[in-house]
Amino acid sequence: MSNKKNDFFSNDITFKQVLGLVDELVVSKTGKHLSNIEILVLFGTWQGKKYSQIAAENNYTLEYLKNDIGPKLWQLLSQVLSEKVTKANVKAVIQQRIYQQEQKELKMKGLAGEDGWLNTEEVRDDRETTREQKFLLDSQPDLIIHRTKTQSEQSQFKLKHNLPNRDRAELVGREWELNKLLDLLSWKNPNARISIEGLGGIGKTALILDVVYRFLQGSKILQVSQKNLVWQDPGESLPDFEAIIFTSGKTQYFTECGIVPRWRGEKNFADILKTIARIVGCEGIFTDNFEENYQQIWKHLSNKRTLLIIDNFENLEEQQKILSFLYELPSTVKIALISREKTPFTAVHLTGLTQTETLILIQEQANQNGVTLGLDKSLEIYKITSGIPAAINYAIRLLCAGYSIQSITSQLRSYRGDYCRFYFEGSMQHIEGQTAYQLLMALAVFVKPPTKQAVCVVAAINEHIAANDLARLQQLSLIIHQQGRYVIQPLTREYVLSKMATNPQLAALVRNRWVNWYLDFTHKHGGKDWREWQNYQDLAAEWDNITEVIQWCIKKERYDDVCEMWRNVKCYTYSQGYRRRNRLKYWDAALGWLEWLTINAQKFEDSATFIEVIAERGWKLTLMAQPSCLAAANKLFTQAWGLRQYQTVDWQVNLANHIAVWHIQQKQLQKAEQWLERAESLLDSEEVPSSIAVRLSINISYYKGEIYYKTGNYKLSQELFQQIVDKAQTIGWQRAICLAKDFLADIAIQEGDLHKAQLLLTEALQVAKNNQDECTQAYTKRSLANLEQKRGNLKVACDWAKQAVRAFDKLGMLVELQETQALIQLFS
Structure with a gap:
């Protein structure tokens, strides 16, 4: 029985079904979709390919797929499918799961046989309905088998229509829109007039045709019931229209050979009336009298359940007259208006396909055209087409004709290209x-x-x-x-x-206003002290646009604009490095901007800006703390210190402080202390305003306190950190207070005052959470791990340490990550 069952089901399972099932299960289990590379491995495995083939076809290394992605994917599928999954058995496991789901649905509907599967031998007759017409495993509604009606049955059922041919037999995606449209077209729904709206090429006509062809094929259906085939009317499952009338204001067709004219079609209200008359059977009694013609059409429509489709409504003449006519039609008529423009009717609005849906459509189109596409190229097509079906079809056809991706991109985006002219x-x-x-x-x-x-x-x-x-x-x-x-x-x-x-003049005006808008915007919402917790909600909401402005100004060599924009937003880049972003990746863009400013500051002999940006680069690289970053930072700091006379005294104090931190990162604590003494010496200068001096003083004390802590001088360290808390409270510097209390807690742990440590850490953690500071939270959680270890609660200590590890990893703080991992080993 198992061989017979597999013969019936396995050949009909498509990868679309497989991906739909697996992705749904993964999302329900993890809350995340399969990644692109996981889809690639699953697809290749489903096709029976080895890792080496999948890797070669998609420009990945064999080791990466075989030793990393593959094992993780099979482990994930084992979890979501609740059984052991390997590359060798994944196809059989998924086939069995799909079969079990179908059997469950059949049993629930009373359609399964006694032995648990459909006996195909008993459903064969002169009206063949088995494998040739496929059991629609992926058809959700009603588990019905469609098949062509016999000639006698067609003569008995008089559904009249003038539907055009479809470009595709089956839509990809659009499940929500499809169900919504079916609901609106149901006679149970009181809406008589609906519209499908959206951009040209988005698939509006394809959607309505998919629906009406279901009506056509479902006008009589063959339904499985207790091992017998029974003719049934569609009843409640599909609207039982007696006529489907298709009219269209389309004037041209878009093809791979260019734009070609449409010779037949409706241009105005009179043309629509003639088409309706032809389909409902009153064309022969048309006269020159409009009122008589209208009455005849209204009379015929009132006696016939009709779906009237008006495609490309935006191209029609006399639109107001047509709308008036549609409002006055009898209740036996449902109207579907297809338009790029908004209409007064209840609308189903279409947008681009999702990435997964687009990738499926690309693969289907590529297979139909005999083209093999890897995931990388498919993703490129998705990127340039934005999930618009017409653009995807066009891109695939151009690819088949030998065009490169670059050329296809140009064809799709050029206002002179056929695609843009048509749509x-x-x-x-x-x-x-x-x-x-x-x-x-x-x-x-x-x-x-x-x-x-x-x-x-x-x-x-x-x-x-x-x-x-x-x-x-x-x-x-x-x-x-x-x-x-x-x-x-x-x-x-x-x-x-x-x-x-x-129009270069217009373009220059628009771009200048765009740049000036963001200069004003970043000046208003940026330029803050990055060391303190700040509200950057406005900058965050516009960050992609701000980044684009900076990149555009760099491309156009607008040096002054880039300088001003950078000074406005650098605070935000630091904030993201301690709040939620991986600084090793996130700061790449900022470091690129600083490098460009370095080169151009030299070019324009702007010494003050030159040393400002090289010092900024050095500080960011120091915070990244990687060996190559620290080596580069050392050179930049040396260069900046040699040119310090071009900057203010308070700026020099800050630079000395940063160089001290560099030495702390290198575990050169004595040299770090010497640089902090230089900073203090500079700070004694009367040139530094008192409001700035107090913050710089707190910074110096913080790193001196860290050095004392690391050398075991807890008494001096405690004194400094308590001074920091007191000074920071007078100026409202909350982040400095929180970080100092974390060190005071660590000192209390070392001295055995665990109750004090608990109070300090509980407060610090809550304050850091309130300010969304994941960096400070990570340090505090590591301190809590040390506290619980001192109490002998090793399991709790490990839990806190693991939370800290995850946070340090997310933020790209690898030194802290490694130190905390060592703690976990110690606890174990």
């Missing part, structure tokens, strides 16, 4: 030369969705005046208003940018 030109013609056009140009320079205020400033348009024009852009599906920001689809953005490039 964007019509909408742009509606607004060119108007305020809405200026707003769209301004929107396109933002890499991430901007606020209304930002768009209006960059477009140089008053917010009140802009309101209607922004609404117009939304109506044209060129933008979406989402959570107080305006979203422009990436392909639309690239098209608008290419269009704007043809």
Whole structure:
């Protein structure tokens, strides 16, 4: 029986089903989707490929896939499937799981046989319905088997339609939209008029055709029931339309050979009436009298359950007249309006496919065209198409024709290209030369969705005046208003940018206003003391846009703008290094900006800025604490100290302090102490303002206290850290207080005052949590581990230490990570 069962099911299982099942199980277990490389390994294994083949086809090393990704994937699948999974048995395990799920559903519906599987021999007759037409394992509703109706049955059922052919037999994704549309088209739903809206090429027509072809195939269905095949009406499962009328304002077709005209189609209200008359059977009684024709059509429609589809509504003439007609149709008619523009009807709005859905569609299209695509190239296509089905299909066809990815990108984004002319030109013609056009140009320079205020400033348009024009852009599906920001689809953005490039004067004006907006914005919300806890919520919300502005200014060699922007945002980059980001990766961009500033400060002979940025680079590299980083930091600090006369005294104190920290990192405590003494000597100068001097004094004391602690002089260390707490409280420096208390707790642990240590650490941890400072939390958790070890609670100590390890690892603080891992070994 098992051979017969597997013969029936295994050949019909697609990788789409496999990925859907596995990804759903992984998400339910871990809250995360499979990564791209895990999908790649699973897909290759499903195809029977060895690790070496998968690695070679996708530009990965064999060792990486075989010794790292593969074992972790099989371990993950073992957890979610609750049985041992290996590369050798994964296909059999998943096939069995899919089979078990199907059997469970069949039994719940009373459709399974006594032996637990469908007896295919008993369902064969002259109306063949078995493997050739496939048991639809991935069809969720009703577990039905579709098949072609016999000639006699077709004559009995008189569903009339004029539907066009579909480009695809099955949609990828769109499950939510599909179910929503089915619900709206149901006779139980009171909505008679609906619309499918979205950008050109997003798949609106494909969605409605997928639905209506289900109606067509489901007008009679063959349903499995107690080992017999029984004809049943669709009943409640699908709307029982008697006529499906398709009309379209489409004027052109987009093909791989270019844009070609559509010779037949509807242009206006009269054309739509003629098409309706032809399908419902009253074409022969049409006269020159509009009222009589309208009455005849209304009468026929009132006696026939009808679905009227109007595709490409935005291209039709006499739109108001058509809408008026649709509102007056009888209750026996459901209307589906397909439009790039917003309509007054209940809408199903389409956006791009998800990454997983896009990758599935790319693979299906590639397989149909005989092309083999690795994951890397598939991801490139996803990136340039943004999940738009028409763009994906076009990209695959160009790839088959021998075009490179770079060339395909150019074809898709150029305003002169066929794709942009077909899908964007019509909408742009509606607004060119108007305020809405200026707003769209301004929107396109933002890499991430901007606020209304930002768009209006960059477009140089008053917010009140802009309101209607922004609404117009939304109506044209060129933008979406989402959570107080305006979203422009990436392909639309690239098209608008290419269009704007043809007007250099306009482009320069828009870009200048864009740069100035973010200079003002970062000046207002940045420029803070990075050593203290600050609210950077505004900078965080705009960080991707700010980064884009800096990169653009670097590309255009706008030295002064980059200098000003960097000074405004450097506080935020430090904050992220101790709050939530991995400084080893996150600071790459900032270090790149500093390197560019170093080169250009020399070029423009700007000595003050030159030593400022090389010292900044040295400090960031010191905090990263890697051997190569520390070596580079040493050279930069040496160079900066030699040029210190170009900077203020307080800046020199800060530099001496940072050099002392560098020596502490190298465990050169005596040299570190000498540099702190230099810093104190400079601080005695009357040139340093008192408000700055007190903070610098606290910094110096903090690192002197750390040196005393590390050399075992707990008494002097305690005195310094208590002084820090007292001084910091007078100026409200909360972060300094918290870090000092962590050291006071460590000293209390060493001296056996565990109760005092507990009080200090509990307070410090709560304050750090309140300020989202993961770095300080990690130090405090490590101290709590030491406290619990002293109490003899080794399990609790290990738990605290492991929490600290995870935090240090997340922040890229590898020295602290290794020290804490050594503690865990000691506890064990």
